[in-house]
Amino acid sequence: MSDDDAELTRFERLAVEMARQMNERPLGKAAQTAWLRGVSYGWVRPAIGRRVLVEGLADLFELHPDKGVLFVSNHRSFFDQYVILLTCFGARIPWVERLYFPVRANFFYERPLGMFVNYFVSGGAMYPPIFRQKERRELNDDALERAVKFLDQPGTIVGVHPEGTRGKGPDPYELLPAQPGVGKIALLANPMIVPWWIHGLGNNIVDDVRVNFRSDVRRTEPVIAIVGKPIDISDLTAQKPRPTLYKKCADRLLAASAALAPREKVLRAQALAGEIADDDPRWLTSWNPPKFYPTPLPR
Numbered sequence: 001m002s003d004d005d006a007e008l009t010r011f012e013r014l015a016v017e018m019a020r021q022m023n024e025r026p027l028g029k030a031a032q033t034a035w036l037r038g039v040s041y042g043w044v045r046p047a048i049g050r051r052v053l054v055e056g057l058a059d060l061f062e063l064h065p066d067k068g069v070l071f072v073s074n075h076r077s078f079f080d081q082y083v084i085l086l087t088c089f090g091a092r093i094p095w096v097e098r099l100y101f102p103v104r105a106n107f108f109y110e111r112p113l114g115m116f117v118n119y120f121v122s123g124g125a126m127y128p129p130i131f132r133q134k135e136r137r138e139l140n141d142d143a144l145e146r147a148v149k150f151l152d153q154p155g156t157i158v159g160v161h162p163e164g165t166r167g168k169g170p171d172p173y174e175l176l177p178a179q180p181g182v183g184k185i186a187l188l189a190n191p192m193i194v195p196w197w198i199h200g201l202g203n204n205i206v207d208d209v210r211v212n213f214r215s216d217v218r219r220t221e222p223v224i225a226i227v228g229k230p231i232d233i234s235d236l237t238a239q240k241p242r243p244t245l246y247k248k249c250a251d252r253l254l255a256a257s258a259a260l261a262p263r264e265k266v267l268r269a270q271a272l273a274g275e276i277a278d279d280d281p282r283w284l285t286s287w288n289p290p291k292f293y294p295t296p297l298p299r
Contacts, residue, residue, distance in 0.1 A: 007136055015109045015129075022124040023100065024146075033098055035123035041089045044082050045284075047209045048201070049090070051217045052083055052284045053276070055267060056227030060093050063230070065192045068151030068158060069095075072182060072231075072253045073196035074261075075161035076172050079205065080198045083225045084159050085122075090284055097155030102147055104165065105129035130164075130181070144184050151189035160185065162254040172199055173261050175254060183249030190237050193253065195228040197260035199268070218278065222271040226260040 008016065022028040063069070071084060081101050088096045103126040107114035118126045128143035150156050164179035186193055200223030202208055211221050236249050270276050279286050 007139070009110075011112070012105070012109055015115050018115075019109075019118075019124050019127045019129070023127045029098055032123035032125055036085065036099065036125060037089050040085060040122060044086055045090060046212075047205075048079075048082060048212050048223060049086060049284050050212050051200070051221060052086060052223045052225065053218075053267065053271065053280075053282045054083070054087055054225045054227065054284060055263070055282050057087060057091055057282070059229070060087070060091075060194075060227060063095065063192065063194075065095060065154065067154055068156030068189070068191045070151060070182075070186055070189070070191045070193045071157055071159040071196055072162055072193060072257055073159070073198050074175060074254075074257050075163045075166050076199060077166070077201040078203050079201045079208065080161070081159050082201070083198050083223060084157075084196070086284055087225070087227075088157065095155060096157055098153075099125050099157045099159065100128075100147065100150050101126045101159045102128055102130055102143060105131045140181070144181055144188075147185050148189040151185070151191040158185070158191075162250050162257065166203075173265075175258055178247070178250035178254040180243060180246035180250050182253060183246035183251075184241070186233060186249050186253060187237055187241050187246060190233075193231040193233065193256075195231060195253065195256040195260060197226045197228075197257055197264050198223070199261075199264055200224055218271060218276070218283070219274055220272070222268060224264050224267050224271070226264050226267075228256060228260050231256045 022032050073080060073084075085099070087093070088099065099122075101122065103118075108118045108126050109115065109129040109131075118124055128146050130140050130143055147158050147160075151158055160182045162178040162182045163176040164181070165176065167174060167176050200221065211217055214220070231253060233249055233252065236245060236252070239245055267276070276282070
């Protein structure tokens with residue numbers, strides 16, 4: 001246990017140490033990935049998969065990253081990252097081997113229920129934790145450094161929300177300000193960065209699962225994700241890292257995600273109007289990968 005952990009409560013220290021064992025040791029990470037593929041995917045797909053449409057999925061197969069990839073997306077629902085889980089493991093994107101989702105610690109690392117949810121839902125992949133207390137800034141710096149280290153490994157996905165917290169306003173297309181942490185990860189790791197826009201999930205998992213089984217769910221409550229092209233930040237990585245640059249980078253990443261929103265609006269209007277067929281390959285339940293890649297997991 002490092003000195004940085006001294007400010008943690010006894011329970012928080014236990015939660016963090018267990019997550020480190022699961023995420024930073026090869027055996028633990030292998031077990032977690034098996035859980036994500038076999039258990040998490042196994043219930044997430046039937047729970048929300050029928051209503052999920054992803055545009056740009058085929059483009060992910062054409063990427064050839066030589067290190068980890070940073071996924072950045074807007075943050076409207078607690079469950080946005082489930083769409084990324086479905087995309088990565090449902091379509092079996094060949095270069096994806098392991099997932100990390102940095103998460104706010106106030107629920108998942110401070111309460112027993114949150115710890116249970118983290119392991120049951122994601123095998124502990126909601127890691128590393130980001131604490132909101134200012135006096136724990138050193139712990140958060142350590143978390144960002146760990147994320148940078150993860151991105152050195154080919155096959156790694158680190159999924160983050162530049163906003164840092166969910167947008168709770170009435171307009172789902174209105175974003176909160178970007179937080180500099182994601183910019184720091186991007187500049188220090190210099191990975192491939194892929195923007196996403198995800199919209200359609202709520203914050204009540206029972207309601208989201210219930211509507212998935214309605215015959216008209218694709219016409220009434222679709223979940224639509226747009227995958228963008230990799231973001232070029234070479235002009236920023238050429239500069240000396242500093243806090244103001246981290247913020248500038250974070251703003252650019254959030255803007256790249258927001259730039260996908262107009263296309264999502266078009267697809268949503270088409271889905272609601274019944275103009276997107278049920279067998280359209282953009283629906284995850286209709287997705288067929290290229291022949292030279294493994295077939296999807298059983299449906």
